[in-house]
Amino acid sequence: xxxxxxxxxxxxxxxxxxxxxxxxxxxxxxxxxxxxxxxxxxxxxxxxxxxxxxxxxxxxxxxxxxxxxxxxxxxxxxxxxxxxxxxxxxxxxxxxxxxxxxxxxxxxxxxxxxxxxxxxxxxxxxxxxxxxxxxxxxxxxxxxxxxxxxxxxxxxxxxxxxxxxxxxxxxxxxxxxxxxxxxxxxxxxxxxxxxxxxxxxxxxxxxxxxxxxxxxxxxxxxxxxxxxxxxxxxxxxxxxxxxxxxxxxxxxxxxxxxxxxxxxxxxxxxxxxxxxxxxxxxxxxxxxxxxxxxxxxxxxxxxxxxxxxxxxxxxxxxxxxxxxxxxxxxxxxxxxxxxxxxxxxx
Amino acid sequence: xxxxxxxxxxxxxxxxxxxxxxxxxxxxxxxxxxxxxxxxxxxxxxxxxxxxxxxxxxxxxxxxxxxxxxxxxxxxxxxxxxxxxxxxxxxxxxxxxxxxxxxxxxxxxxxxxxxxxxxxxxxxxxxxxxxxxxxxxxxxxxxxxxxxxxxxxxxxxxxxxxxxxxxxxxxxxxxxxxxxxxxxxxxxxxxxxxxxxxxxxxxxxxxxxxxxxxxxxxxxxxxxxxxxxxxxxxxxxxxxxxxxxxxxxxxxxxxxxxxxxxxxxxxxxxxxxxxxxxxxxxxxxxxxxxxxxxxxxxxxxxxxxxxxxxxxxxxxxxxxxxxxxxxxxxxxxxxxxxxxxxxxxxxxxxxxxxxxxxxxxxxxxxxxxxxxxxxxxxxxxxxxxxxxxxxxxxxxxxxxxxxxxxxxxxxxxxxxxxxxxxxxxxxxxxxxxxxxxxxxxxxxxxxxxxxxxxxxxxxxxxxxxxxxxxxxxxxxxxxxxxxxxxxxxxxxxxxxxxxxxxxxxxxxxxxxxxxxxxxxxxxxxxxxxxxxxxx
Numbered sequence: 001x002x003x004x005x006x007x008x009x010x011x012x013x014x015x016x017x018x019x020x021x022x023x024x025x026x027x028x029x030x031x032x033x034x035x036x037x038x039x040x041x042x043x044x045x046x047x048x049x050x051x052x053x054x055x056x057x058x059x060x061x062x063x064x065x066x067x068x069x070x071x072x073x074x075x076x077x078x079x080x081x082x083x084x085x086x087x088x089x090x091x092x093x094x095x096x097x098x099x100x101x102x103x104x105x106x107x108x109x110x111x112x113x114x115x116x117x118x119x120x121x122x123x124x125x126x127x128x129x130x131x132x133x134x135x136x137x138x139x140x141x142x143x144x145x146x147x148x149x150x151x152x153x154x155x156x157x158x159x160x161x162x163x164x165x166x167x168x169x170x171x172x173x174x175x176x177x178x179x180x181x182x183x184x185x186x187x188x189x190x191x192x193x194x195x196x197x198x199x200x201x202x203x204x205x206x207x208x209x210x211x212x213x214x215x216x217x218x219x220x221x222x223x224x225x226x227x228x229x230x231x232x233x234x235x236x237x238x239x240x241x242x243x244x245x246x247x248x249x250x251x252x253x254x255x256x257x258x259x260x261x262x263x264x265x266x267x268x269x270x271x272x273x274x275x276x277x278x279x280x281x282x283x284x285x286x287x288x289x290x291x292x293x294x295x296x297x298x299x300x301x302x303x304x305x306x307x308x309x310x311x312x313x314x315x316x317x318x319x320x321x322x323x324x325x326x327x328x329x330x331x332x333x334x335x336x337x338x339x340x341x342x343x344x345x346x
Numbered sequence: 347x348x349x350x351x352x353x354x355x356x357x358x359x360x361x362x363x364x365x366x367x368x369x370x371x372x373x374x375x376x377x378x379x380x381x382x383x384x385x386x387x388x389x390x391x392x393x394x395x396x397x398x399x400x401x402x403x404x405x406x407x408x409x410x411x412x413x414x415x416x417x418x419x420x421x422x423x424x425x426x427x428x429x430x431x432x433x434x435x436x437x438x439x440x441x442x443x444x445x446x447x448x449x450x451x452x453x454x455x456x457x458x459x460x461x462x463x464x465x466x467x468x469x470x471x472x473x474x475x476x477x478x479x480x481x482x483x484x485x486x487x488x489x490x491x492x493x494x495x496x497x498x499x500x501x502x503x504x505x506x507x508x509x510x511x512x513x514x515x516x517x518x519x520x521x522x523x524x525x526x527x528x529x530x531x532x533x534x535x536x537x538x539x540x541x542x543x544x545x546x547x548x549x550x551x552x553x554x555x556x557x558x559x560x561x562x563x564x565x566x567x568x569x570x571x572x573x574x575x576x577x578x579x580x581x582x583x584x585x586x587x588x589x590x591x592x593x594x595x596x597x598x599x600x601x602x603x604x605x606x607x608x609x610x611x612x613x614x615x616x617x618x619x620x621x622x623x624x625x626x627x628x629x630x631x632x633x634x635x636x637x638x639x640x641x642x643x644x645x646x647x648x649x650x651x652x653x654x655x656x657x658x659x660x661x662x663x664x665x666x667x668x669x670x671x672x673x674x675x676x677x678x679x680x681x682x683x684x685x686x687x688x689x690x691x692x693x694x695x696x697x698x699x700x701x702x703x704x705x706x707x708x709x710x711x712x713x714x715x716x717x718x719x720x721x722x723x724x725x726x727x728x729x730x731x732x733x734x735x736x737x738x739x740x741x742x743x744x745x746x747x748x749x750x751x752x753x754x755x756x757x758x759x760x761x762x763x764x765x766x767x768x769x770x771x772x773x774x775x776x777x778x779x780x781x782x783x784x785x786x787x788x789x790x791x792x793x794x795x796x797x798x799x800x801x802x803x804x805x806x807x808x809x810x811x812x813x814x815x816x817x818x819x820x821x822x823x824x825x826x827x828x829x830x831x832x833x834x835x836x837x838x839x840x841x842x843x844x845x846x847x848x849x850x851x852x853x854x855x856x857x858x859x860x861x862x863x864x865x866x867x868x869x870x871x872x873x874x875x876x877x878x879x880x881x
Contacts (some may be wrong), residue, residue, distance in 0.1 A: 212729060212736055212745035219726055222715045229675060229704065229712050230727040231695035289717070 012284055014336055018301050018329070025308040032315040037187040039308060045178065046303035048194030049259035053252030053276045054283075054299045055198070056245045058205055061290040062214075063241035064221030065118055066126040067280075067334075071273035072133035073114055074249015076140050077107035082254060082263045083163065086172055087151045096173035096258060103250040110136075111246030115239030122224075126287075126338075133273055141266045167263040176258045197255065201248065202292050208244075217241055221288055252276075278302060278330035287338065305329055353420075354379045354559050355400075355528055360414035362395055362406070362583075369395050370583045373414070379527070382550060382560045384570035384591065387580035388603055388660070388835070393563055396580075397530055401431045401438060435527035437520030439534055443512050445504045451511070452487035452500035455519045461486065490522035495552040496545055510542030514549070521553065529553065530561045535569060536662070547573045565660055567596045567873045579603055600869030604837050622845055625651040627829050628797055633680035634853075635664070635671025642667035642678075643853030649797070649831055654823050656844030656861065657833040660872055664853035665833050666707055669799035673697050673704040675712070684797065698731045703795035705786045707802035707833070709779070713786040716775035720767060723774050723785050724759055725752040728792040759788035763818055780811025787818055798822075801833045816843050837868055 029036055053071065060068045068074075081103020085095045114132055121128045145162040149155055154167045168174070180193035208214045220227040220237045228234055253272070257263050280290060283298020306326050313321040353376040362370040370392045377383050387393050398405055399412050402425025406412055415422050418434055425431045428438075445454050453460075461482035467475035487500045496514045504512060513534055520529055531550070535543040543566075550560055550573050562574060570577050574591040579602040586602050628649040635642035642664040649655050659665040671678030674694040682689045690696045697704075706712035715723050728734040735751040738744070756770040763784040767777055774785060783803060790798055800819060804812040820843055823830050834840050840847050841861045848858040849871035857871040 210747050212733070212747070215722075215726065215747055216730055219715055219718070219722070222717050223711075225675075225708075225712045226715050226726075229673070229694055229706060231698040231731050233695070 014333065015282060015284055015297075015301070018282055018305060022301060022304045022308065025304075025312050028316070029308070029312055032312050034311050034315060035187060039311070041187065041189045042307045043300065043304045044190055044195075045259060046307055047299050048177065048191055048198060049256045050252070050275070050279070050303060051198040051295065051299045052201055052248060052255050053272070054279045054295045055202055055205060055292075056248035056252050057276060057280045057285070058290050058292070058295065059217070059241040059244040059248070061280075061285060061288060062209065062221045063217045063238045064224060064288060065238055065241060065245075066129070066287050067277045068129060068245045068249070069126050069273050069277065070114055070129035070132040070136075071245075071249045071276055072269040073110050073136050074107060074246040075253040075269040075272050076136055077103045077110055077246060078250035078253035078257075079103075079140070079263060079265060079269070080106045081250060082169075082257060083149060083154060083167070083265075086154055086167065086169075086263075087149055089151060091171050093173065093176055096176045096254065099173065099254050100251065103254065104247060107247040107250040108243055111243035112239060114246060115242030118242060119235045119238055130273075134270065137267065137270050140269075144265050163265055165264070165266050165268075167265070169257050169261055169263060173254075173258045174261050177255065178259050194255070194259065201251065202295065205244075205248075206292050213237075213240070274330050274334070275302065275306075278333045281333045281336070282329075302329070353377060354381075354418065356415075356417040356420070357396075357400075358415040358417065360396070360399060360412060360416065362392075362399060362412040364409050368583060370399075370412070373580075373583075373585055375578050375585060375588060377528070377559050377561065379559055380554050380557045381576070382554045382562055382574045384574035384577040385561055385563045385580065386565070386567065386570060386577060386599060386603060388837075391580040391603075392583040393580055394532075395583075397438070397532065397561075397563070400425075400436065400530070401428045402426055403428060432523070433525070435523075435525040436530070437523060437526050437528070438530040439513070439516045439520055439532065441532050441534075441536065443516055445512060445515060447505035448503065450501050450503055451491075451498055451507070451515045451518070452484055454504055454515050455487045455490055455500075455522050456483055457519070459523070486522060487518070490518040493521055493553070493556065494518050494549045496549050508542075510538050510545070513538060513542070513546065517546075517549070521558065526558060528559045528561070530563070532563045533565065534562075535564060535566060543569070565873065567599050570599065571596065596873065597866060597870060600873055601866035604865045604869040604872070622653045623651050627651040627685060628831075629683050630668070630672070631681040631683075633668065633671060633678060633682065635667040635676050635678040637664075637667040637670050637676040640664050640667040640670070641853050642671055642850075645680075645850070645853070645855055647848060647855060647858075649829060652823075652827050652829055653845040654820070654830045654832060654843055656840035656847035657831065657850060658835065658837050658840050658847055658868065658872070659850035659856075661835060663850050663872075665835075665850040666801060667853070668850070669704055669801050669831065669833060670706075673702065673799065675704075675706075695731075698727065698793070701793075701796040702799065703727075703790040703793045703797075704799040705790050705801060705803060707805060709782055709786055709805075710775075713789075714774045714782060717773060719771040720760070720765075720774060720777075720785060721749075721752045721756045721770050724756050724788045724792055727789055728755075728794075731793065734792075755792060756788075759784075759791065763788055764814065778807075778811075780807035780815065783807055783811070783815055784818065787815065787822075791822060794826075795828060797829045797831065799831050799833070802835065803832065804834065804836065804839060812839070819843060837865060837872075841865065841868075 026036060029039055056071060056074060057068050060066065081099040084102040085099035088098060090098060117132065118125050118128065149163055154163050156162050156164055177194040177197050178191045182189055182191045209218060216227065216232050217237045220232060220234050224234050279298040279302035280294055281298065282301050283294035285294040309321065309325045356376040357373055360370060360373040361368065373396060385393055400416060423434060461479040462476035463479045465475060465477045484500060491498045491500065494514065494517055498511055498514050504515060520526060534546060538546060547569060550562065554560060564570060571591055577589045577591050577594060577599060579586045579599060581603060626648045630645055630647040633642055633645040639662055645668055657665045657668060667676065670676050672682050674692050674697055678691045682691065684700055684702065689700055710716060725735050729736060735748045735755065737746045737748045739746060753770055760767065760770060765781050765784045767781065774782060777785065803815050803819065816839065819830060819832065822828055832840065832844060844861045846858055847861050847868060849856050849868055851872060859867055
C-alpha cells in the first residue's frame with residue numbers, strides 16, 4: 001500500500017488526474033458516437049506535429065534558463081525558412097529540406113542574441129522570454145509586409161506584395177512526413193515517418209545530454225555556482241542551450257506546418273509557446289528538470305485532451321466547451337508548475 | 347559600586363540547547379548599574395545566544411526556550427519578545443545598522459516615538475492624524491546625543507553619514523529611550539576607524555558614568571582593557587573566567603579565549619618528524635580579494651612543497667577570501683605563482699587546469715550538485731577539466747560519459763572515505779553534512795591536484811565525522827604527497843593536522859607559526875598583536 005502510494009506520488013497528482021480524464025474520454029467516446037480509432041489517429045497525428053516543439057523546451061530547462069516561453073522566436077526562424085523555401089519555388093520533399101536549411105542560420109543568430117539577453121537577466125528568464133516572444137512576433141508582423149517576397153503562392157493577390165496571413169503548403173511539403181511510411185489498419189492510420197522524425201531528434205538530444213558538454217549543461221542548470229567553480233563557462237553553456245532550443249523550435253514549426261497544411265504568419269506564433277510549455281509540464285517536467293520521457297508522455301496527454309474534449313463534449317452537451325477546457329488545462333498546468341518551483345527549492 | 351547596590355542584571359545557571367546540542371552551559375554572571383562588562387570569546391562561543399536569551403528573541407522560544415534564570419533588579423524576568431526587553435530598559439545595537447537612509451539623524455533617533463502635536467484632524471481621525479513636533483524632536487535628539495557625548499549633526503541624512511556617525515545614531519536612538527538602563531553593543535567598533543572607535547569608547551565611559559550599564563562585545567581586546575570594569579571570557583558555551591579588567595592583560599584574555607584546558611597542551615598530532623622541503627610550491631604576493639564579509643587586503647604567503655599549511659583567524663578577517671580569490675570565485679588581484687608559473691586570477695578554469703583544487707566552505711551552495719547523484723558530484727570536475735571518465739567516438743568528436751568508469755571511481759571513494767549512502771546514485775542532498783563533506787573531498791581528490799585548498803572542512807558536522815574528515819586529509823597528504831592549504835576557524839583543529847599555521851587579521855597575514863606553538867601565541871596573533879608587541 002505504501003509502495004503504491006509512493007509510485008502514485010512519483011507520478012504526480014495533476015498528471016494522474018489528466019490521465020484519468022483522458023481515459024474517461026476514450027471510454028465515453030463510443031457512446032457519444034465517436035470512433036475511437038479515428039480519435040487515436042487524430043491524437044497521434046497531433047503528437048507528431050507538436051512533439052518537436054515540446055522537445056525544444058528540454059535544452060533550456062537543462063541549462064537552468066527555465067521554460068522556453070520565447071519559443072515564438074524559434075518559430076519565427078522556422079517561418080523565415082518556410083517562406084524562403086516556398087519563395088525558391090522548388091516543389092516536393094526537397095522544399096522541406098530547404099526550409100530546414102534556410103531556417104537554421106536564422107535560428108542560430110536569433111538564438112545567440114536571445115541567449116545573450118537571457119544571460120543578463122539570470123533569475124528572471126521566463127518573464128523576459130515571454131516578452132521576447134511577444135515582441136518578436138510584433139516586429140515580424142511588420143516585416144512580413146515589408147520583406148520583398150514575390151512568390152504568387154504567398155503574397156496578397158490584390159497588391160502583389162506583403163505576405164498573406166496563411167499560406168498553404170500544398171504542393172510544397174504538405175503531409176511530407178504524414179503520408180510517408182504510414183500504416184493503415186482499418187480507420188486507424190499511424191504515420192511512421194513523423195514519429196521517426198521526432199524520435200531522431202529526441203535521440204540526438206538524449207545523446208547530447210550524455211556527452212561531456214551535455215553533462216556540463218545539466219550541471220549549470222542544477223547549480224551554476226558549482227559549475228563555475230568546476231571551471232565551466234556558464235554563459236556559454238546557457239547560450240548554447242538557447243540556440244538549441246531555438247533551432248528545435250524552428251524545426252518544430254516546420255513539422256507542424258507539414259501536418260497542418262498551412263504556414264501561419266503574423267499573430268500565428270504568438271501563443272504557440274503555451275501549449276508546448278504546458279505539455280512538457282504535464283509530462284512531469286519541472287522548471288529545472290526534464291527528460292525525453294516527459295516530452296513524449298506530456299505531448300500525448302496534452303494533445304489527447306485537446307483533440308478528445310471538443311469532439312466528445314460537443315456531441316454530449318452540444319456546446320463548445322473545448323476551448324475553455326484547453327485554456328484551463330494549459331494555463332492551469334503552467335501555474336501549478338511555477339508555484340511548485342518555489343516550494344521545491346526550499 | 348557600593349555594596350548596597352543590587353545588581354541590575356543577573357544570570358543564574360543559564361543554559362541552552364539547539365536540537366540536543368548544548369550551546370550554553372551554566373552561565374552565571376551579574377552586572378551592576380553603571381558598570382561596563384566586556385564579553386569576549388571566539389566565534390561560536392555562545393555570545394550571541396546569550397544575548398538572544400537576554401532579549402527574548404523568537405529564535406530562543408522556537409527552539410525550546412532556555413534553562414536557568416535571568417534576573418533584573420533581583421526579580422526573575424522572562425521576556426516573551428524583544429519588545430518586552432525594551433520596556434524593561436534594555437537596548438541593543440546590532441552589528442548591522444537598522445536606520446532609514448533618507449531620514450536625518452534626529453528623525454532616526456526618535457523614529458516611531460516622535461513628540462506629537464494635536465491638530466484639527468486628530469479630533470476626527472484620532473492620534474494617527476497628529477503632527478510631529480519638530481522643535482521638540484530636535485531637542486530630544488540633541489539631548490540624547492549630548493548624553494552620549496559625541497559630535498553628531500542631528501540634521502544630517504543617514505545616507506550621507508560616515509559609518510561612525512551611523513553607529514552613533516544607532517546608540518543615540520537606544521539611549522533616547524527614557525527607561526534605558528542596560529545597553530548591549532555587539533561589536534560596535536568592528537566597522538569604525540581608529541579615531542571613531544576612540545570616540546565611541548569615550549562615549550561608553552560617559553554612559554557608564556551616568557549610571558547606564560553596558561555589555562560590550564568585541565574582538566579587540568585592547569578596547570576591553572580601555573573601557574570595561576570587568577571581562578567575561580566565554581568558550582564553548584561556558585564562562586571560562588570572569589576577570590577584573592584592571593588586573594588582566596591581553597595575553598591572558600587571548601589565552602583564555604582560544605586555549606583548551608591547560609596552556610601547555612601539546613597538539614595531538616602524531617608528530618612523525620617529517621622533513622618538509624624548503625621548496626616553495628605556491629607563492630602569493632599582494633593578494634587582494636573582494637569577497638563580501640571576508641575582504642582580503644594584502645596577503646603574502648609561501649606554501650612549501652608537501653606541507654599542510656593552516657590558515658586561521660577570526661571570522662570576517664579575510665581567511666576565507668584567500669582560497670576563494672585564488673580560485674577565481676571572487677574578484678581578486680595580486681600575483682599568485684605555482685611552481686614558478688603565474689596563475690591568472692579571476693579564472694576558475696585556469697586554476698583547475700594548473701592542478702589546483704578547492705573544497706569550498708559553502709558545501710551546499712558551491713560544493714555540491716544537490717539534486718544530482720553522488721556519481722555526478724564526484725566525477726564532474728575531473729570529467730570537465732581533465733577529460734576523465736569519457737569515451738571518445740569519431741576521433742574525439744563525441745565525448746560520451748563513461749557511466750561504468752564514473753561508477754567505479756565513485757564506489758572507490760565511497761569505500762575509501764567511508765561515505766554512508768544507499769548507493770552511488772543517491773542524490774547528494776539526501777546525505778548528512780559529514781558525508782556531504784566527504785563527497786566534496788572525493789570530488790577534489792578525483793582531480794588529483796598538486797595543491798589542494800580546503801576551506802572549513804569541519805563546519806557544521808559532528809565530532810565523529812570531523813575526525814574522519816581530518817584523517818582523510820592527512821592521509822591524502824602523506825600518501826600522495828599533495829600539498830594542502832586548510833582554512834579553518836577552529837584553531838585546535840588546525841593545530842592537530844597542520845605543519846604551520848598562518849593567522850589572518852584585517853585581510854593580511856599577521857604571523858605564521860609552527861603548529862606546535864602554544865595556542866596563546868596564535869590567540870595573540872588573532873587579536874591583531876604581532877609577536878613583538880605582545881612580548
